[in-house]
Amino acid sequence: MVGAVYPYGCVWSKPLPRSKLNARLHPEIHRMKLQGSCHCGAVRFAVEAQSPVPYLHCHCSICRKTAGGGGYAINLGADARTLKVRGRRHLRVYHARLREAGRRTRRSPAERHFCGECGSALWLWDPRWPELVHPHASAIDTPLPRPPQIVEAALAYAANWVEIADDARHLRCRTWPAESLADWHRRHGLVGGRRQRTSAARRARLNAPIA
Ligand SMILES: [Zn+2]
Numbered sequence: 785m786v787g788a789v790y791p792y793g794c795v796w797s798k799p800l801p802r803s804k805l806n807a808r809l810h811p812e813i814h815r816m817k818l819q820g821s822c823h824c825g826a827v828r829f830a831v832e833a834q835s836p837v838p839y840l841h842c843h844c845s846i847c848r849k850t851a852g853g854g855g856y857a858i859n860l861g862a863d864a865r866t867l868k869v870r871g872r873r874h875l876r877v878y879h880a881r882l883r884e885a886g887r888r889t890r891r892s893p894a895e896r897h898f899c900g901e902c903g904s905a906l907w908l909w910d911p912r913w914p915e916l917v918h919p920h921a922s923a924i925d926t927p928l929p930r931p932p933q934i935v936e937a938a939l940a941y942a943a944n945w946v947e948i949a950d951d952a953r954h955l956r957c958r959t960w961p962a963e964s965l966a967d968w969h970r971r972h973g974l975v976g977g978r979r980q981r982t983s984a985a986r987r988a989r990l991n992a993p994i995a
Pocket residue numbers: 822823824825826827899900901902903904
């Protein structure tokens with residue numbers, strides 16, 4: 785296969801063009817307020833997202849079956865403490881059954897929230913990372929920034945009919961990139977606003993040897 789192997793088992797065919805997005809040009813990306821809803825309108829929600837760029841396409845079977853008509857779902861990263869929901873009584877939660885060869889079927893602790901009336905997939909919340917909530921881009925009504933790069937993740941599980949783009953904008957991963965949603969945004973200069981000043985005392989603390 786042509787192309788450099790990116791860390792984390794991903795293949796990156798060509799150097800990526802410089803990102804046109806950055807926090808100075810797009811200060812709204814730093815912490816975007818997102819409005820979302822299901823198709824029937826019974827559930828509406830709002831959340832502040834620190835990782836609102838819809839760059840991560842997950843082709844795993846759970847995403848495809850529960851939220852991915854095109855073969856994959858697009859996951860965003862948001863602050864769970866800011867999640868406000870209207871129509872909570874219409875919500876249903878699915879815990880995915882994890883079937884792996886040679887292991888007993890397990891129930892994922894992650895809560896996949898969807899509308900019980902129309903079936904729209906809305907967001908994932910996981911008690912192992914309670915501060916985060918992952919809305920599906922498909923449920924968001926607020927216009928989202930266009931990603932400078934797409935990461936095609938979990939291709940080992942992709943359906944054979946899905947067309948995977950093979951150009952410089954697409955980073956292809958057999959499984960998942962080790963880079964978190966937040967780290968991807970940081971790499972693209974999208975974590976933003978003003979740079980945090982580190983005090984001399986804090987720098988000394990960070991540089992101190994670990995006892
Ligand atoms: Zn609905």
